[in-house]
Amino acid sequence: MSYKRPDRKEDELRPMEAKVGVVKNAIGSAMFKIGKTIAIAAVYGPRELHPRFLQNAETGILRCNYNMMAFSGSGNRVRPGPSRRSKEIALVTTKALEPALDLTEFPKTVVDVFIELIQTDAGTRCAGICAASMALADAGLNMKDLVCAVSGGMVGDVPVVDLDYDEESYEGGAVDIPIAMMPRTGEITLMQLDGVLSKEQLHEAMKLAKKGCEDIYNVQKEALKAKYKEE
Amino acid sequence: MLSISKNYIQALAKKGLRADQRKMEEFRKPITVEYGISSKSAEGSARVKIGDTEVIAGVKTEVGKPYPDSLGDGTIMVNVELLPLSSPEYESGPPSIDAIELARVVDRGIRESHAIDFKKLCVKEGELVWTVMIDIYPINATGNLFDACALAALAALKDAKFPKLEGDVINYKEKTDTPIPLEFLPVSCTIHKIGGKFLVDPTRDEELASDARLTIAFTESGKICAMQKGGDSPFTEEEVLKIVDLAAKKTVELRQNL
Numbered sequence: 001m002s003y004k005r006p007d008r009k010e011d012e013l014r015p016m017e018a019k020v021g022v023v024k025n026a027i028g029s030a031m032f033k034i035g036k037t038i039a040i041a042a043v044y045g046p047r048e049l050h051p052r053f054l055q056n057a058e059t060g061i062l063r064c065n066y067n068m069m070a071f072s073g074s075g076n077r078v079r080p081g082p083s084r085r086s087k088e089i090a091l092v093t094t095k096a097l098e099p100a101l102d103l104t105e106f107p108k109t110v111v112d113v114f115i116e117l118i119q120t121d122a123g124t125r126c127a128g129i130c131a132a133s134m135a136l137a138d139a140g141l142n143m144k145d146l147v148c149a150v151s152g153g154m155v156g157d158v159p160v161v162d163l164d165y166d167e168e169s170y171e172g173g174a175v176d177i178p179i180a181m182m183p184r185t186g187e188i189t190l191m192q193l194d195g196v197l198s199k200e201q202l203h204e205a206m207k208l209a210k211k212g213c214e215d216i217y218n219v220q221k222e223a224l225k226a227k228y229k230e231e
Numbered sequence: 232m233l234s235i236s237k238n239y240i241q242a243l244a245k246k247g248l249r250a251d252q253r254k255m256e257e258f259r260k261p262i263t264v265e266y267g268i269s270s271k272s273a274e275g276s277a278r279v280k281i282g283d284t285e286v287i288a289g290v291k292t293e294v295g296k297p298y299p300d301s302l303g304d305g306t307i308m309v310n311v312e313l314l315p316l317s318s319p320e321y322e323s324g325p326p327s328i329d330a331i332e333l334a335r336v337v338d339r340g341i342r343e344s345h346a347i348d349f350k351k352l353c354v355k356e357g358e359l360v361w362t363v364m365i366d367i368y369p370i371n372a373t374g375n376l377f378d379a380c381a382l383a384a385l386a387a388l389k390d391a392k393f394p395k396l397e398g399d400v401i402n403y404k405e406k407t408d409t410p411i412p413l414e415f416l417p418v419s420c421t422i423h424k425i426g427g428k429f430l431v432d433p434t435r436d437e438e439l440a441s442d443a444r445l446t447i448a449f450t451e452s453g454k455i456c457a458m459q460k461g462g463d464s465p466f467t468e469e470e471v472l473k474i475v476d477l478a479a480k481k482t483v484e485l486r487q488n489l
Contacts, residue, residue, distance in 0.1 A: 023371050024283050025318050036271045040370070042316040065323060070310065070366035071273035071289025075403050077364050080312055081325075114316035116368070118287065119269040 003156035003172065013150065013162045013212050018130075018223035020138045028139025030223065032131035034150075035164055036121035041131035043139040046109035054110075060103030064094040064113045066128055072117045074165060089125045090115075096129050096149065096180040096190035102142040111141065122165040122176075126150050129180050129190065134220050138227065148216040149180035149190060152209030154197055161208040177202070179209040183217045186210065232439040240440040244426035251434060256477065258432040259283070262488050264382070266390040275391025275411070278370075279383040281432060285370040288383035290363060290391040290411070294401060297353070297360040305352020305360040309338035310367065311380055317369040318435075336419075336459045337367065337381050340448035341388075344417035344456035351412040359399050363388075363411060374434040377421040377446050378485070385416045386489055417456050418486045419448035420478040424464065429474060431481050445471070447478040451486075 008014070014035030023029035026042035033039075049055045066089040068078050093115065103111060113135065115128040126149035133147040150162050156172040168174055175195025181188045197205070240250060247255055259282025269276040273289035280286075297304060311334040313321045321327075326334075341347060352361040365387060367380045388411050395405040423433050423441040433441060443462030450456050455475065460466065466474070 023316060025371050025373065026316070038269070040316070044315070044319050047319075065315070067314075069269070069287075069289060069368055070364070071269055071276060071291045074272055076293060077291035077366070080310065080366070082323075112315070114314065116314060116316055116370075119272050121271060 003158045003170065005160065010158060010160045011208050011211060013215055014164065016216065016219045018134065018219050020134055020223050020227040026135070028135045028137070028141075030131045030134035030138060032127050032134065034123060034127050034130075034162065036119055037123050037127045038118040039115055039124065039127040039131040040118065041113055041115045041128065041135040043111060043113050043135045045111040046103065046106035047112070049108060049110035055108040057107050058104065060106035060109040060111055062094055062098050062101055062103065062111050062113065064090050064097065064115065064132065066090040066093055066115045066125070068117045068120060068124070072120050074120065089128070092190055092192065093125060093129055093132065097132055097136065097147055099187065099189050100133065100144050100147050100182055101136060102144070105142065111136075122163055122168045123151055123178075126178050126180065130216055130220065134224060137224055145182035145184045146217060146220050147180050147189060148183055148213035148220065149178065150209055150212040150216060151176050151178045152205035152212070153177050154195065154201055154205060159201065159204040159208055161212040175201075175205070177205050177209065179206065179213070181210065181213050183214055232436070236436060237440040240437055241426040244428045244430065247428060249430065250436065255428060255430040256481070258481070258484070262485070264386045264488050266386060273387070274394060274406070275387045275389070277383055277386030277390055279379050279386060281375060281379050283371055283373045284375055284379050286367060286376065286379040286383040287370055288365060288367040288380070288387040290365050290387045292393060292401070293362045293364065294354060294359050294396065294399060295362060297357065301349070302357040303353045304349035305362060306349060307338070307341060307347060307363045307365065309334045309341070309365045309384065311337065312366070312368055313372070314368050314370070318372040321372070332459075332461070333376060333380055334367070336377060336446055336457070337365075337384050339457040339459070340381055340417045340419045341384065344415075344448060344450055346414055346417045347388075348412050348414060354396065361393070363391075372435070374436075374438055375421065375432045378419065378432065381419045381448070382485060382488070385418065388413055389416070389489065415451040416486065416489055417448045417450055418482040418489070419446055419457070420481040420485060421446040422474045422478050424462070424466070424470070429477060431477070445474050445478070447475060449479055449482045453479060
C-alpha cells in the first residue's frame with residue numbers, strides 16, 4: 001500500500017514556532033509548537049533537593065515532569081495526575097536531556113523541568129524535549145549543545161519524518177521512532193520504536209529524523225537569539 | 232512571607248498606596264483574552280492574562296447517565312490544577328486545598344448563577360445528559376488567580392461548541408455549530424482587605440499580606456450570584472456592603488474583556 005502525504009513532502013516537518021521566556025516566574029522557559037502539537041516547558045532551580053538521600057554530592061540532578069492538560073487529547077478528557085505513560089515519558093525525557101547538561105557546579109541540588117502539553121497531534125515527547133532544552137538554555141545552565149527531537153518512521157511502506165496523529169494510526173500500518181539528538185556531534189540521546197520494519201528501513205527513517213533535527217536546531221537557536229535581542 | 236515585606240505592604244495600604252504604584256482600585260494592565268488556544272483538542276479554550284498572571288482554560292464534554300435526583304439535568308465540573316510549572320511555590324502531588332477552593336469558587340459562580348441551563352444539557356431524560364468539564368491551569372501565577380481563573384473559565388465556555396453526538400457516542404473529530412447554552416456571563420471580582428483598606432487584583436505579595444478577601448460573582452444585570460470569604464480576619468456588615476459596591480463596579484470593567 002503506497003501512502004502519499006496530503007500536504008507536505010515525506011522529509012518535511014510540520015510548520016514550527018518557538019518562543020523563549022513564556023513563563024516569567026521560572027528561571028528559564030520556552031514554548032515549542034510543531035503542527036498542532038504545542039508544548040511549554042519551565043525550569044526551576046538549581047534548588048535544594050529533598051529528601052536528602054536523593055542528593056548527589058558530586059553533581060546536581062535533573063528531574064523532568066511530563067503532563068498532558070486535561071483538554072489536550074483528541075478524544076475524551078485526559079484524567080489529571082500522573083499515569084504510567086506520563087511517568088515513562090518523563091523518564092526518557094530526563095535521559096534525553098542529561099547528556100547535554102553539566103550540573104557539576106551545583107552539587108546536592110535539583111533542576112526541575114516541567115513540561116505541559118496544551119494541544120496534541122502526536123510527537124508530544126519530542127516537542128516536550130525541544131521545549132525543555134530551550135528552557136534549560138534560557139536558564140543559563142552549562143550545556144554541551146541543545147537537544148532536538150523528532151520522530152522518524154514509516155507510514156505504510158513510505159519512510160517519513162514527524163508523523164502526525166492520523167499517520168501514526170494509519171490503517172495500512174505505521175512505525176514511529178522518536179529520536180533525540182545533539183546536532184553538533186550527532187549523538188543520539190533518545191530512541192524508541194513502535195512498529196515493525198527492516199534494518200534498511202530503520203536506517204532510512206533515522207536519516208530523515210537526523211535531517212529533521214537539524215531544521216529544529218535552527219528554529220531553537222533563532223528563538224533563543226530573539227529573546228536576547230529584545231533585552 | 233517575611234514579616235518585613237508584610238509590614239511594608241500593610242503600611243503602604245494604610246496610606247492607600249501599593250508597591251507597584253497602582254491605585255487601590257486598579258487592575259494590572261493589560262488584561263487580554265485569547266480564544267481557541269487548543270482548538271484541535273478542546274471543545275473550547277482560552278488564555279487570560281492580567282498583567283503577568285496568565286491562566287489557560289479548556290472545555291471538554293462527555294455524555295453519561297444523569298444523577299438519580301435530577302434526571303433531566305446535565306452538569307458541569309470545574310477543576311483547577313496549580314501547576315508547579317507556574318510558580319516555585321507549587322509542588323507536584325494531589326490537589327492542594329488552595330486548588331480545591333479555587334475550583335469550587337469558580338464552579339459556584341457558574342453553577343449558582345444558572346448561567347448554564349442544566350435542562351439544556353439533557354439529551355434524553357433519565358438516560359443521557361452532557362457533562363461540561365472545565366479544566367483551568369495557571370501558566371504564570373503572580374497573584375489574583377481567583378479572578379483570572381473565573382474569567383478564563385467563562386472565556387473557554389464562550390468559545391466552546393458541542394462535538395457531534397452519534398447515538399450515545401461522541402464523535403470528537405466533528406464539532407457542531409451548537410454553542411454551550413450560556414445565558415449570560417457571571418463575572419467575578421475579588422476584593423482584599425489589607426491594613427483596613429480595600430484593594431483589587433492583588434500581586435502575590437499582597438495576597439500573602441492580606442487580612443481577608445471576598446470573591447463575588449455578578450450576573451449581567453448586576454445581581455449577586457455567588458460569594459466566598461477567605462483569609463483570617465473578619466468583616467463588619469458595613470465592610471461587606473462596601474465590598475459589594477466595589478466588586479460590582481469592577482466586574483463591569485472586567486466584563487468588557489470577554
